[in-house]
Amino acid sequence: MARLRGRGYASVNYPTGMNLGGDPSQALIHATTTGTFVISLSSVDLGQGIKTIAAQCAAETLGLPIGNVLVDTADTDTGPHCMGTFASRGTHRVGNAVIMAAAEARAVMLEVAAEELEVDAGDLETDGTGFIRLKGAQEKGIHITDLALAAHFKHGRTISGRGIYLKEPSAPVPETGEMDPDSCQAHACTAAVVEVDDETGVVEVLELYNAYEVGRALNPAMATQQVEGGAWMGVSHALFETTEPYYPRRDHGPRDFAGYLMPGPADIPLQHSLFLERPAANGPYGAKGIGEMTANAPIPAIANAIFDACGVRLDTMPFTPERVLRGLDALHG
Amino acid sequence: MPSQIVSLVVNGEQREFIAAPGATLLASLRESLGLTAAKRGCAQGACGTCTVLVDGRPEVSCLVAVETVAGRSIRTLEGVAAGGELDEVQSAFVDCFATQCGFCTAGMIMVAEALLDRNPDPSDEDVVEAISGNVCRCTGYRPIVIAILEAARRRREQAPQEVASR
Numbered sequence: 001m002a003r004l005r006g007r008g009y010a011s012v013n014y015p016t017g018m019n020l021g022g023d024p025s026q027a028l029i030h031a032t033t034t035g036t037f038v039i040s041l042s043s044v045d046l047g048q049g050i051k052t053i054a055a056q057c058a059a060e061t062l063g064l065p066i067g068n069v070l071v072d073t074a075d076t077d078t079g080p081h082c083m084g085t086f087a088s089r090g091t092h093r094v095g096n097a098v099i100m101a102a103a104e105a106r107a108v109m110l111e112v113a114a115e116e117l118e119v120d121a122g123d124l125e126t127d128g129t130g131f132i133r134l135k136g137a138q139e140k141g142i143h144i145t146d147l148a149l150a151a152h153f154k155h156g157r158t159i160s161g162r163g164i165y166l167k168e169p170s171a172p173v174p175e176t177g178e179m180d181p182d183s184c185q186a187h188a189c190t191a192a193v194v195e196v197d198d199e200t201g202v203v204e205v206l207e208l209y210n211a212y213e214v215g216r217a218l219n220p221a222m223a224t225q226q227v228e229g230g231a232w233m234g235v236s237h238a239l240f241e242t243t244e245p246y247y248p249r250r251d252h253g254p255r256d257f258a259g260y261l262m263p264g265p266a267d268i269p270l271q272h273s274l275f276l277e278r279p280a281a282n283g284p285y286g287a288k289g290i291g292e293m294t295a296n297a298p299i300p301a302i303a304n305a306i307f308d309a310c311g312v313r314l315d316t317m318p319f320t321p322e323r324v325l326r327g328l329d330a331l332h333g
Numbered sequence: 334m335p336s337q338i339v340s341l342v343v344n345g346e347q348r349e350f351i352a353a354p355g356a357t358l359l360a361s362l363r364e365s366l367g368l369t370a371a372k373r374g375c376a377q378g379a380c381g382t383c384t385v386l387v388d389g390r391p392e393v394s395c396l397v398a399v400e401t402v403a404g405r406s407i408r409t410l411e412g413v414a415a416g417g418e419l420d421e422v423q424s425a426f427v428d429c430f431a432t433q434c435g436f437c438t439a440g441m442i443m444v445a446e447a448l449l450d451r452n453p454d455p456s457d458e459d460v461v462e463a464i465s466g467n468v469c470r471c472t473g474y475r476p477i478v479i480a481i482l483e484a485a486r487r488r489r490e491q492a493p494q495e496v497a498s499r
């Protein structure tokens with residue numbers, strides 16, 4: 001009996017978005033009287049962070065502090081259109097729509113500032129702290145709060161913008177099957193280090209090395225969180241999760257979530273994650289989607305590591321002690 | 334069995350309400366008192382997201398019949414932020430990216446509060462054990478463990494100053 005150590009790796013190419021009949025998302029943005037830019041979206045933040053990313057994209061495009069941006073995900077009856085947050089499409093589609101809306105709003109903002117300051121809009125720039133200033137004459141400028149008030153009460157202007165990103169439908173070419181199903185693809189590789197106990201069949205994942213090419217990581221801390229949380233879910237699928245674990249009789253098996261196995265806080269591997277940034281030409285500030293793909297590569301990486309450790313080739317998830325032991329029996333009789 | 338008036342001390346305040354027979358502490362907090370931080374997850378004590386402190390001890394409130402804790406002191410997440418200021422555990426959760434969807438967060442913070450109340454200098458293993466009854470599906474747990482250790486460190490650093498200012 002021994003604890004056998006093995007290493008394995010696996011890679012994933014993952015599409016960003018889809019185009020079943022066209023894939024649009026819209027964003028609307030407007031300034032309040034005090035210069036807060038409200039982004040209206042129907043895209044839902046379920047923890048993946050789309051509100052943060054939308055605010056970052058708007059702040060960057062407007063040239064204003066992120067504190068001047070408020071994201072309102074309202075509801076799908078009254079908001080602009082969004083196909084939904086799935087297919088790892090949110091950052092790409094919504095980010096692009098927000099940038100388009102914010103660019104239109106920025107142009108209006110600079111026009112009003114030009115009127116207020118009696119200069120040409122083309123000579124104005126934003127300084128990122130909330131001021132719109134005359135290039136080369138830093139003392140001539142106006143704060144966004146004063147500008148928004150002036151727009152409302154003096155100039156009768158609405159500082160606002162509309163944005164949409166549409167991935168157009170792409171039908172397959174009948175002869176070849178060729179089509180353009182996604183907008184770009186993200187790539188990743190995970191290497192797993194495992195130990196297999198050849199007496200109990202228990203597999204422990206000791207370390208995961210995650211390398212991700214996601215265009216540009218717009219928020220590196222959140223992207224890391226996505227990668228490592230997703231890898232945890234990959235470990236969970238690889239080693240634990242099933243509604244039908246092996247029992248001699250079904251009625252001995254689990255009936256509810258209390259008996260549904262998942263790794264707990266004591267079962268987590270040490271993770272090392274890094275990003276390779278190769279901005280996508282059609283991505284918002286170069287970003288591709290990173291969501292669903294994060295649970296993918298760890299699973300075959302762990303299967304390969306088990307094979308490396310003990311020679312057992314498993315092709316059915318989860319890689320339970322029972323399956324490992326059956327595999328060892330088949331190898332060694 | 335008729336409904337009855339139950340009295341609890343919730344986050345330091347005496348609260349009275351009418352509880353239907355068999356009402357859980359969780360349902361009473363959420364539906365009678367409007368305190369919705371504690372979540373109803375599995376409703377069978379397996380996920381920990383309904384955790385609140387009863388006389389300082391973490392309990393899964395979905396399994397507690399509210400009559401059985403009448404008169405006791407209940408602490409929920411709503412009682413953690415003093416005067417609207419996040420406490421050390423909450424701010425460490427923010428700074429260490431220890432949340433994603435947020436559904437487990439209220440329960441995680443309450444078990445962390447109970448841990449740090451009885452052990453101001455926990456080890457990694459102590460934290461893992463403390464949160465082992467709480468399920469998180471997003472983070473992979475590590476950021477939560479790191480956040481609780483960080484909260485403990487911040488609270489220990491603050492403690493001597495509080496003593497000195499008395």
